[in-house]
Amino acid sequence: MSDIDFDRRALLAAGGAFALAGFTGLAMPARAAGLSATPSMRGGANNYMPGAKIVERIGGGGFWMSGTVRRAGDGAPLSGQRIQIWAHTTEGSERDLRSHGATLTDANGAFRLEMPQIVPALGQAHAHLAYDSGEYDTVFLRPLLPTPKAAMLEAHFILQPV
Numbered sequence: 001m002s003d004i005d006f007d008r009r010a011l012l013a014a015g016g017a018f019a020l021a022g023f024t025g026l027a028m029p030a031r032a033a034g035l036s037a038t039p040s041m042r043g044g045a046n047n048y049m050p051g052a053k054i055v056e057r058i059g060g061g062g063f064w065m066s067g068t069v070r071r072a073g074d075g076a077p078l079s080g081q082r083i084q085i086w087a088h089t090t091e092g093s094e095r096d097l098r099s100h101g102a103t104l105t106d107a108n109g110a111f112r113l114e115m116p117q118i119v120p121a122l123g124q125a126h127a128h129l130a131y132d133s134g135e136y137d138t139v140f141l142r143p144l145l146p147t148p149k150a151a152m153l154e155a156h157f158i159l160q161p162v
Contacts (some may be wrong), residue, residue, distance in 0.1 A: 037072040037137065037160035044128060044140025047094045052084045055101035058089040058115035064152040066112040066129055069105045071136075072160045077109025083157070084130045085113055088121035094128060120148050129155050136161055 065085050069078045077095045086100040093099060103113040118125050125145040136159035143155045 001100070019133070021132070026035065031132055035070070035072055035158055036143070036156045037076045037140050038156070040138070040140045041142045044142040045131070046128065047086065048084075048128070048130060048131065049097065049100050051075040052100040052102045054082070054103060056114065057088065058085070058101040059098065060116055061114040062151070063089070064111070064112060064113050064119045065129070066152065067129070067155040067157065069103045069111065069131065069157045069159060071156045072158050075158070076126070077105075077106045077107075077124075078136075078159065079105055079109060081105045081109070081111075081131060081136075081157075083111050083113075083161075084132060085115065085127060087115065089104060089116035089118055091116040094121065117133070117151070118145060118153070123148070127155070128158075130161045131157050131159060134162065 064086075067083070069081045070076060071078055077092065079142070082102050082104055084100065084102040086094050088094045089099055093097070099115075101113060101115070103111050105111045118127055125148040126142055127145075129137065129141045129143075139157055139159065141155050143153060145153055
């Protein structure tokens with residue numbers, strides 16, 4: 001009989017804890033608590049040119065670079081953040097000023113910039129992106145294209161306030 005009583009108590013306690021957790025979860029908004037900042041990638045700052053102009057498009061276009069920018073800790077989207085993008089493309093080297101441009105994030109923390117097709121440099125097709133505005137720690141990214149013929153690439157930033 002004591003085994004049944006114990007099982008009944010355990011079931012009631014577990015059910016109560018589950019209900020309490022469920023009700024608490026409904027009362028508090030969902031958050032990405034503890035979201036870690038994006039670290040800079042090795043090689044991300046190669047051929048970086050501070051102060052690249054905000055542009056509608058880099059060169060003739062045809063390739064889309066996009067992503068999001070969020071705040072570390074709570075994951076809130078960050079609007080109006082400047083993201084610089086550059087790459088070795090069909091129209092120029094990543095050292096060329098014409099291969100650099102910047103864009104701003106929208107109200108949802110998203111950015112998107114059209115540029116010429118990225119082509120392999122040093123054996124890899126890759127892009128360079130930087131957040132460097134000063135309100136948050138500077139981050140440089142160097143994501144690889146899944147294939148050299150990919151027509152788009154995403155990169156996401158989680159920024160730590162300075």
